[in-house]
Amino acid sequence: MSHALSILRSHTGALSPDDARLLRGLRAGIETAYEELIDRYQQPVFGMVYRLLGNQSDSCDVVQEVFVKVFRGVSSFREKSSLRTWIYRIAVNEAHNHRRWFSRHTRWEVTMADEEQESRLFDSTADPGPSPFECAASNETRLLIEEALERINPVFRTAVVLRDIEDLSYEEIADILQISMGTVKSRILRGREALRRELNPQVETGYVEAFS
Secondary structure: OOHHHHHHHHHHHOOOHHHHHHHHHHHHOOOOHHHHHHHHHHHHHHHHHHHHHHHHHHHHHHHHHHHHHHHHHHOOOOOOHHHHHHHHHHHHHHHHHOOHHHHOOHHOOHHHHHHHHHHHHHHHOOOOOOOOHOOOOOOOHHHHHHHHHOOOHHHHHHHHHHHHOOOOHHHHHHHHOOOHHHEEEEEHHHHHHHHHHHHHHOOOOOHHHOOO
């Protein structure tokens, strides 16, 4: 299946044939379906959650809770998104709940008024430019970028991780985070700018110029 068709199906709520087959197995309680779900999603979900939390032990706990919720909720999944989008939405919410970002880290607060204003500006724009990940010239640089990622606003970090590491479409990210496309683009842009600021004192001039 082409990537464009996969995005369209995700956006319109239609499951791919493979998702539909797996979902039928899960709802029927077939053990191999549960094993397939774990094999397919456990490592990607762990990688994403780890980048959001930055702690291996916490990430393991969160991922375990994610799959408990997936297994419990599979019968009520309304199939308005792809299976991956649904699982990632649960994972992001669990990571947010675990960190209690908005109550414990008030310095990271992003007001709804700011986001609504920026959303209107970005609704009709194209991709907000290349990411630092795309411009990284070496594995060492990518490691520096991942370390810098842990130091930026978690609201923007989530959007950058979903777009630049997980390679999700804007439609999928909007579905996962339950925000508008304009807000998705705004968060990605602000996250990438924050990464560039973090990287300036650490990365050689040539790399920094590539990010601008």
